[in-house]
Amino acid sequence: MLPDQPHATDAATAGQEPAAASRKRPRPGERRVQIMQALAQMLEQPGGERVTTAALAARLQVSEAALYRHFASKAQMFEGLIDFIESSVFGLVNQINEGEQDGRARAARIVAMVLQFGERNPGMARVMVGDALVHEHERLQQRMNQLFDKLEAALRQGLREGAAQDGGALTPDADAQVTAAVLTAFVAGRLQRFARSGFRRLPSDKLEACIARML
Secondary structure, three states: OOOOOOOOOOOOOOOOOHHHHHOOOOOOOHHHHHHHHHHHHHHOOOOOOOOOHHHHHHHHOOOHHHHHOOOOOHHHHHHHHHHHHHHHHHHHHHHHHHHOOOHHHHHHHHHHHHHHHHHHOHHHHHHHOOHHHOOOOHHHHHHHHHHHHHHHHHHHHHHHHHHHHHOOOOOHHHHHHHHHHHHHHHHHHHHHHHHHOOOOOOOOOOHHHHHHHHO
């Protein structure tokens, strides 16, 4: 989830008047994060309707104009969530690549990590599979498609290295390409099932056995 924000100082602390606390403004950048947090939380409602800026502003108890002081459009708010997803997922992919030498084990850990990320962040999972992007700007879905393309490339690299380490595959590049495509489709399918089941069917269900079967 997006990083927690510091709590406002309690108006009841010694020497501070409630009126002064009520005038306290968010620090630079804090309001942007609050807006994205609220958007992600609204997306966590199973079967929720399309999020509108009016509903988002009401949740934050601000005007729609206040939202647009921080984001030029609702599409930019979604892009903020996508930026968070990309940096989180591929930051962890890099950690796995650095810490795991076995190529197949690396691919398995990447698949598990992405599914666990979606399970822990249901609103983000809806963005990842595009459910939350229906009727939004087309470029948002294109960015999520690119994320899965990058994920497939990371899996393919690990599987190719794993085949080279084993030395038993006659066509390591082709095998890696096919298996990476299957794993990526599995990730997308698990996340989509999670979102469309109202977050009841968990992506991590029998995960180790499924990955072992595919690898």
